[in-house]
Amino acid sequence: MEHVTVLAGGVGGAKLAHGFALCQPEIHLTVIVNTGDDFDHFGLRICPDLDTVCYTLAGLANPHTGWGRKEETFEVLRLVGELGGPTWFRLGDKDLATHLERTRRLREGQRLSQVVESFCSRWGITARVLPMSDDPVRTMVHTLEYGWLGFQDYFVRCACQPAVKEFAFEGIEKALPAPGVLEALERSDLIVIAPSNPWVSIQPILSLKGVASLIQTKKVVAVSPIIQGQTIKGPAAKMYREMGIEPSALAVARQYQPYLWGFVIDELDRGLETTLKSSGIMILITQTIMHHEEDRLLLAKNILAFSKARKLEQQRREF
Amino acid sequence: MEHVTVLAGGVGGAKLAHGFALCQPEIHLTVIVNTGDDFDHFGLRICPDLDTVCYTLAGLANPHTGWGRKEETFEVLRLVGELGGPTWFRLGDKDLATHLERTRRLREGQRLSQVVESFCSRWGITARVLPMSDDPVRTMVHTLEYGWLGFQDYFVRCACQPAVKEFAFEGIEKALPAPGVLEALERSDLIVIAPSNPWVSIQPILSLKGVASLIQTKKVVAVSPIIQGQTIKGPAAKMYREMGIEPSALAVARQYQPYLWGFVIDELDRGLETTLKSSGIMILITQTIMHHEEDRLLLAKNILAFSKARKLEQQRREF
Numbered sequence: 001m002e003h004v005t006v007l008a009g010g011v012g013g014a015k016l017a018h019g020f021a022l023c024q025p026e027i028h029l030t031v032i033v034n035t036g037d038d039f040d041h042f043g044l045r046i047c048p049d050l051d052t053v054c055y056t057l058a059g060l061a062n063p064h065t066g067w068g069r070k071e072e073t074f075e076v077l078r079l080v081g082e083l084g085g086p087t088w089f090r091l092g093d094k095d096l097a098t099h100l101e102r103t104r105r106l107r108e109g110q111r112l113s114q115v116v117e118s119f120c121s122r123w124g125i126t127a128r129v130l131p132m133s134d135d136p137v138r139t140m141v142h143t144l145e146y147g148w149l150g151f152q153d154y155f156v157r158c159a160c161q162p163a164v165k166e167f168a169f170e171g172i173e174k175a176l177p178a179p180g181v182l183e184a185l186e187r188s189d190l191i192v193i194a195p196s197n198p199w200v201s202i203q204p205i206l207s208l209k210g211v212a213s214l215i216q217t218k219k220v221v222a223v224s225p226i227i228q229g230q231t232i233k234g235p236a237a238k239m240y241r242e243m244g245i246e247p248s249a250l251a252v253a254r255q256y257q258p259y260l261w262g263f264v265i266d267e268l269d270r271g272l273e274t275t276l277k278s279s280g281i282m283i284l285i286t287q288t289i290m291h292h293e294e295d296r297l298l299l300a301k302n303i304l305a306f307s308k309a310r311k312l313e314q315q316r317r318e319f
Numbered sequence: 320m321e322h323v324t325v326l327a328g329g330v331g332g333a334k335l336a337h338g339f340a341l342c343q344p345e346i347h348l349t350v351i352v353n354t355g356d357d358f359d360h361f362g363l364r365i366c367p368d369l370d371t372v373c374y375t376l377a378g379l380a381n382p383h384t385g386w387g388r389k390e391e392t393f394e395v396l397r398l399v400g401e402l403g404g405p406t407w408f409r410l411g412d413k414d415l416a417t418h419l420e421r422t423r424r425l426r427e428g429q430r431l432s433q434v435v436e437s438f439c440s441r442w443g444i445t446a447r448v449l450p451m452s453d454d455p456v457r458t459m460v461h462t463l464e465y466g467w468l469g470f471q472d473y474f475v476r477c478a479c480q481p482a483v484k485e486f487a488f489e490g491i492e493k494a495l496p497a498p499g500v501l502e503a504l505e506r507s508d509l510i511v512i513a514p515s516n517p518w519v520s521i522q523p524i525l526s527l528k529g530v531a532s533l534i535q536t537k538k539v540v541a542v543s544p545i546i547q548g549q550t551i552k553g554p555a556a557k558m559y560r561e562m563g564i565e566p567s568a569l570a571v572a573r574q575y576q577p578y579l580w581g582f583v584i585d586e587l588d589r590g591l592e593t594t595l596k597s598s599g600i601m602i603l604i605t606q607t608i609m610h611h612e613e614d615r616l617l618l619a620k621n622i623l624a625f626s627k628a629r630k631l632e633q634q635r636r637e638f
Contacts, residue, residue, distance in 0.1 A: 043362045043422040076395065079416030083441050085423060093412055097398030103362040104404060122402050 004304070005030040005188040009201020010037075010049045011066035011233055012225055012290075013194035014056035019296030020192070021057050021127045023304065029127040030184040031057075034196070035112070036132075036139035036169055036204035039152045041089055042080075044099040045106055048152075049201065050116060050131055051098055058123035060094075066233055069094040088157045113178040130184065132205045135175035139200050140168045144242075151200065160235040163242045169204045177208050185214050190307045193222035195288060197236040198255050199243075212259070221262040221303055223288055224249035228268050232289060250275060254319070257281070262306060264288060264299075279319035282311055323623070324349040324507040328520020329356075329368045330385035330552055331544055332513035333375035334609045338619030339511070340376050340446045341612075346623070348446040349503040350376075353515070354431070355451075355458035355488055355523035358471050360408055361399075363418040364425055367471070368520065369435060369450055370417055377442035379413075385552055388413040407476045432497040449503065451524045454494035458519050461485040463561075470519065479554040482561045488523050496527050504533050509626045512541035514607060516555040517574050518562075531578070540581040540622055542607055543568035547587050551608060569594060573638070576600070581625060583607060583618075598638035601630050 004027045006017045017031045031053055038047045048067065055061035055069055062068045072092035081087040091099070098119070105115045111134040120129050139151040143162035154162060185191060196202055206212050229247050231237045240247035249265045249272055256263070262282035265272060266289060276283050284306040290296045323346045325336045336350045350372055357366045367386065374380035374388055381387045391411035400406040410418070417438070424434045430453040439448050458470040462481035473481060504510060515521055525531050548566050550556045559566035568584045568591050575582070581601035584591060585608065595602050603625040609615045 041423075042419040043364075043426055044419075045362075073394065075392065075412045076416045076419065079413055080420050083416065083420040083438060085416075085420035093394045094398055096415070097395045097402065097404075100361040100363075100395065101399050101402040101404035104360075107362055119402060 001026070001028050002189045002304070003028045003030070003184070003187045004190045004192065005032060005184050006192045006194050007032050007196075007202055007205050008049070008053055008194040009034045009196030010052040011056075013049070013196040013201065014053045014061070015290045015296050016192065016194040016223060016299060017053055017127065018056050018293070019290070019298070019300030021125075022293075022297040023300050024126055027304070030180075030188075031127055031129045032132055032181055032184065032205060033129060034132055034201045034204050036137045036200065037151050037155070038136070039138070039150060041091075041152075042085075044096075044103045046089075046091075046099050046152075047102070047112070047131070050129070051095070054116070054120060054123060054125060054129060057120075057125045057127055057129065060123065068092050089152065111178075113180070128180070128184070130180050131178050132181060132208055133175040134178045136171050137175045137204055137208075138170040139204060140170055141200070142166045142168070155235075160238065164199075164235075164239050165242070167199055167203065169207055172204065172207050173209075175208060177210060181208075182210055182214060185211065185218065188218055190304070191215055191218050191220045192303060193220065193256060193259070195223040195225035195232075197225060197231075197234050197239070198252055199236065199239050202256075206259075215259050219261045219307060220256075220259045221264060221284075221307055222252065222256045222260055223264040223299070223303070224252045224266070224269070226252050227266040227288065248272070250319070253279065253281060261311070262309075264303060264306070275319055278317070280317060282306070282309060320344075321346045321508045321623070322349070322503075322506050323347070323509045323511065324351060324503050325511045325513050326351050326515075326521055326524050327368070327372055327513040328353045328515030329371040330375075331609075332368070332515040332520065333372045333380070334615050335511065335513040335542060335618060336372055336446065337375050337612070338609070338615030338617070340444075341616040342619050342623065343445055349499075349507070350446055350448045351451055351500055351503065351524060352448060353451055353520045353523050355456050355519065356470050356474070357455070358457070358469060360410075360471075361404075363415075363422045365408075365410075365418050365471075366421070366431070366450070369448070370414070373435070373439060373442060373444060373448060376439075376444045376446055376448065379442065387411050408471060409475075430497075432499070447499070447503070449499050450497050451500060451527055452494040453497045455490045456494045456523055456527075457489040458523060459487045459489055460519070461487070474554075479557065483518075483554075483558050484561070486518055486522065488526055491523065491526050492528075494527060496529060500527075501529055501533060504530065504537065507537055509623070510534055510537050510539045511622060512539065512575060512578075514542040514544035514551075516544060516550075516553055516558070517571055518555065518558050521575075525578075534578050538580045538626060539575075539578045540583060540601075540603075540626055541571065541575045541579055542583040542618070542622070543571045543585065543588070545571050546585040546607065567591070569638070572598065572600060580630065581628075583622060583625070594638055597636070599636060601625070601628060
């Protein structure tokens with residue numbers, strides 16, 4: 001059976017992971033999820049990307065927001081607000097149960113990967129979901145206006161408004177890939193970099209000890225999160241601009257070039273085909289915007305078919 | 320204005336404190352609350368007696384349970400249960416907001432007494448509510464069946480079923496009375512020991528450095544939590560029996576004797592009057608069972624009137 005591993009951040013990664021999950025049991029799916037966004041709030045450990053991926057795979061996700069659970073209520077947070085507490089991070093009542101029980105288990109000594117495995121089993125998730133690491137990694141955003149900010153401060157509290165200068169992943173040197181991460185990558189017939197934010201969702205995973213060198217030996221396909229210079233959701237395009245790079249699928253391909261066997265761009269970016277092909281990377285042009293559940297499945301199937309293509313030997317070169 | 324300080328545990332203490340609160344602004348009220356029951360659960364700091372007292376004073380308490388809030392829901396805990404987490408401690412959604420924001424502030428470096436002051440202000444509580452200490456004190460219960468148990472393990476998880484052998488208040492030697500506690504006691508014209516559990520609600524307060532010696536110099540009135548050998552709520556009578564003492568208002572009076580100016584027993588215990596009077600303690604016989612809000616006010620008023628009585632000089636003696 002074909003082993004597929006998806007590297008994912010939040011909403012875009014969750015949607016594509018779900019598409020591949022719908023291809024089961026014909027494939028064996030592992031999803032490796034960014035934990036650089038994780039943070040402690042009210043004493044609870046919150047793992048936004050892991051929860052978005054798991055809620056999506058379990059059919060529990062809110063289809064409108066890109067975060068949190070469907071049929072959510074906010075009674076606890078409303079009363080926290082009445083006590084003068086912070087309400088900028090929208091903790092729903094259902095969502096809180098996840099954070100409470102995860103925090104309890106972590107304090108009891110369980111590793112994050114064990115907690116995720118148990119939750120996935122409870123939620124009936126058949127794909128294997130792995131946090132990128134059980135060790136703390138904290139994505140920090142260096143901003144023009146406020147200096148270094150924790151990711152959630154930048155992302156939620158400041159609504160991505162500050163201009164970014166650089167990123168750092170605190171703890172990344174000491175962090176080990178979670179149990180199963182390197183094994184899953186090693187075993188993979190196909191590694192898919194989901195249309196997540198390259199700077200803050202995928203880069204932390206690629207920066208983990210052993211990951212980059214391993215995936216350079218494997219068949220890697222990335223899906224561009226940038227379509228016509230814009231993102232469906234999130235600040236990736238804005239970040240490219242602030243880092244002095246014109247946001248486009250080309251910029252994404254350049255960033256991932258050391259790893260890429262193939263690259264997936266949206267039909268709306270068909271004009272980039274010639275330039276991209278000159279790089280020696282295989283190109284799939286298809287609908288990458290996932291409005292509906294069927295779009296997720298179709299994109300996953302298209303990528304699976306694409307990955308079977310014979311590649312002519314061609315020198316990789318700058319483009 | 321008369322300064323009244325109430326020493327309180329949970330529900331019985333909360334009700335009588337509420338009675339005195341209804342006597343404001345004619346009196347100046349301070350309530351000193353046991354924190355020996357406090358514990359950490361899901362990474363959150365939970366202060367059961369403080370919350371029961373504050374919810375009661377704020378009119379937010381559940382009138383039926385003796386804990387928690389009225390119009391409570393349990394959505395978060397239901398989902399924690401679905402994840403396989405513990406649900407023996409009944410954390411309601413509204414109640415959780417208190418624990419979250421308290422935990423956040425404590426982690427931010429605020430002292431418990433500051434947090435309580437702020438919450439009381441938000442909840443419109445006019446009495447001054449003080450935790451007995453800002454330092455950790457943990458009531459431990461030595462049981463026949465299971466050895467030493469944390470208080471909530473004994474009280475909630477084991478539903479008070481194990482037989483008790485002794486009690487310990489971990490941290491009590493190092494704990495300091497919270498800011499304002501000794502000052503409030505010093506300034507008090509009347510100190511009322513509420514009808515709370517003498518072993519695990521009042522004893523921790525009395526065991527704090529400086530409290531016992533200070534209140535021996537003051538006018539102290541205790542209300543018996545034991546009526547006709549039984550308690551309205553909680554394991555006090557059972558504890559007396561397991562400690563080899565016949566549970567009765569007499570046993571309570573003996574326990575508090577070093578501090579007592581006066582003692583309040585229920586009309587149902589009128590038969591104990593003669594024995595109690597022989598001890599040299601002033602005795603008030605009145606309705607102490609607080610079914611309704613008016614009962615709380617009436618009991619408080621009766622105690623205030625009682626405390627004005629002239630006491631004949633009489634030798635205190637064993638009884």
